[in-house]
Amino acid sequence: MLWIPIDRSLDIPLFRQVYQQIREQILNGDLHSEEKLPSTRELSSELNVSRNVILEAYDQLLAEGFLVAKRGAGTFVAEGAFLEQHKKAPLFHWSEDENNEDHIINFRSGIPSLDLFPRKTWAKLSHSTWNEASPSTFGYDLPEGRQELRQVLSRYLLKTRGVDCHPEQIVITSGATQALTLVSKLLLSPDDTVIMEDPITNDIQTIFKTSGALLYPIPVDEYGMKTSLLPLNNIPRFIFVTPSHQFPLGGTLPIQRRIQLINYSRKTNCYLVEDDYDSEFRYEGPPVSSLQGLEPERVLYIGSFSKILSPALRMGYLILPSHLIEKCRSLKWFSDLHTSSLDQLILARFIDDGYLERHISKMKKIYKSRRNFLIHCLKTTFSNKVNIIGYSTGLHLIVEITDSHFSKELIGEIEQIGVKVYPVEDHTIKKGKHLNRIIIGYGHLKNEEIKEGVRRLHQAIYNTKIFK
Structure with a gap:
């Protein structure tokens, strides 16, 4: 007779307890191939449970191939269900306090200041957007993002950052990290050279190196990348810059260096990738105009709402030269199909109604x-x-x-x-x-x-x- 302890104090259903223990005995070889199991009546009587409990457990084991039923003979352990057991690694026990850094x-x-996120406004717009959205909004959407948000963004970025683009050039992403990953897939092959500011965010270095790129560092000073040091004999696939607010040293690239970058990119036929991660918060004068506005067909422009609003939104965007749009849309589709449609609609209204600028x-x-x-x-x-x-x-x-x-x-x-x-x-x-x-x-x-x-x-x- 099978030994199957039943614990009625557990939240696990009784049939599940029976199923799991028989399954475990088969896998570890305690029950052998062709070994006959007790009938459902016998086992239910032995365990003092309803016969339906045993029937349900046997049915599950039969469906998964652990058991076979032979007409007129009974139920048997199936052949080939033994799995040699290896020593299991010790379980890692998560603790509520392990990631608690309240004292740090x-x-x-x-x-950003997460406690000052405009919750009431966002909740109001969210409520009305969900109520008013058409049924199609709840289905699969375009990989490049909702037209409503891309139209609003193109107007907003022209007004505030001097970005020159059509809505069709915008791909909505799940934050800047996905935009950077798309750029690496779009432009890079193994052993391609990427010119980068030094220092620059370590995460971005990792994204490009993962694609097999070779990083060519150019030092920065108080004005950003030292463009006079751009190499003449090492042609890059693209140059990565943070011209409006260099990370981490904080310089702003002057127009003379921007022009040097553009002329260099024209001469070497490479792209410029502009990461504009937080330049909205400029405390001496208005935000500096984008590099993209000077050369839209060579600059890939990346922006995000993580620092303006909240990282939890996972909302960013990538603005592309027109000839790269279709390939990027395809990459976005195979990355995650599309970014949350409803969140895009909420954000579009948040921007269009003036809440973003006020925030x-x-x-x-x-x-x-x-x-x-x-x-x-x-x-x-x-x-x-x-x-x-x-x-x-x-x-x-x-x-x-x-x-x-x-x-x-x-x-x-x-x-x-x-x-x-x-x-x-x-x-x-x-x-x-x-x-x-x-x-x-x-x-x-x-x-x-x-x-x-x-x-x-x-x-x-x-x-x-x-x-x-």
């Missing part, structure tokens, strides 16, 4: 206030040992601390005292030039967190013996 003041860059205007004042408070705290706490750069735009700035070296050991010491900071060196291609610089993000932090974080940072640096 995290100066991560690029995070940006409101948040610029808040972020500027937090930036100024952070600068005040840094200068007050570190005195003449600190140099602050790249603070005119965006949600982060660069802190350069005299005689410091932000090694892994020091970063660990800083985290031990309850602060997370991010070395510029982590984003460099050629190492060793930014050892005393860290990226400090502030958009998501309150003033009291900023003040305490700077205090802890100072304490960690000057109480350690890692550097003199």
Whole structure:
């Protein structure tokens, strides 16, 4: 007779308990091929359960091929159902507290003030959009995105960023990361050269290297990429730049260097990929016009709403030269079919009704206030040992601390005292030039967190013996 313990206190249905235990005994060889099982009446009596429980368990095992029924003879273990068992790796137990960093003041860059997301407005637009959407909206959609959003975006970007494009040139993506991945699939083959600013986001380096590209770094200064150093004998597939707000050092590429880039791209027949990730938040004057507006047929322009509104929306866009549109649409389709149609419609209304511009205007004042408070705290706490750069735009700035070296050991010491900071060196291609610089993000932090974080940072640096 089969030994199958039944636990009625579990949430698992009784038939499932019987099914799982017989299945396990067959797989590990405790029940052998051609071995006859008890009848459903016998087993139900033995286990003191309804016969229907056993019938349902047997039916499931028969359907999956673990058992075979022989007319007039009974139910038997099927041949070939034994699976040699290997030692299982120990289970990893997730804990609610493992990812809880409430005690950590995290100066991560690029995070907006999530508590100030315009929830009521978004909820109102969401409610009306869901109620008014046609049945077809709930089906499969175009890979390039909803026409409503692409039309609104083309008008908005021309007005605010000088982007020159038709709605048909826009592909809506699930954030900037997908846009970058599409660019790599669209343009790159193994061993192609990509010219990049150095330093530049490590994640972007990884995306391009994964496609087999060879990275050619060009150093940056306070004005962005040093375009005078563009190579004459190493022809790239494209040049990746963040001209409106270089990440991470914060420079803005002047018109002379933009023209150099365009002339170089014409001469070498390469593309320019422009990542415009947070230039809406410019605190000295209006946002700088895009590079794309100068050369629409050579520039691929990437934007996102992660830093303007929320990363949770997973909404970005890629603007393409006209001859790349069809291929990119195909790649987008085979990537994820399309981005959420209803979220696109909500965002389209949010922009078209003027809510986005009002939100940006409101948040610029808040972020500027937090930036100024952070600068005040840094200068007050570190005195003449600190140099602050790249603070005119965006949600982060660069802190350069005299005689410091932000090694892994020091970063660990800083985290031990309850602060997370991010070395510029982590984003460099050629190492060793930014050892005393860290990226400090502030958009998501309150003033009291900023003040305490700077205090802890100072304490960690000057109480350690890692550097003199």
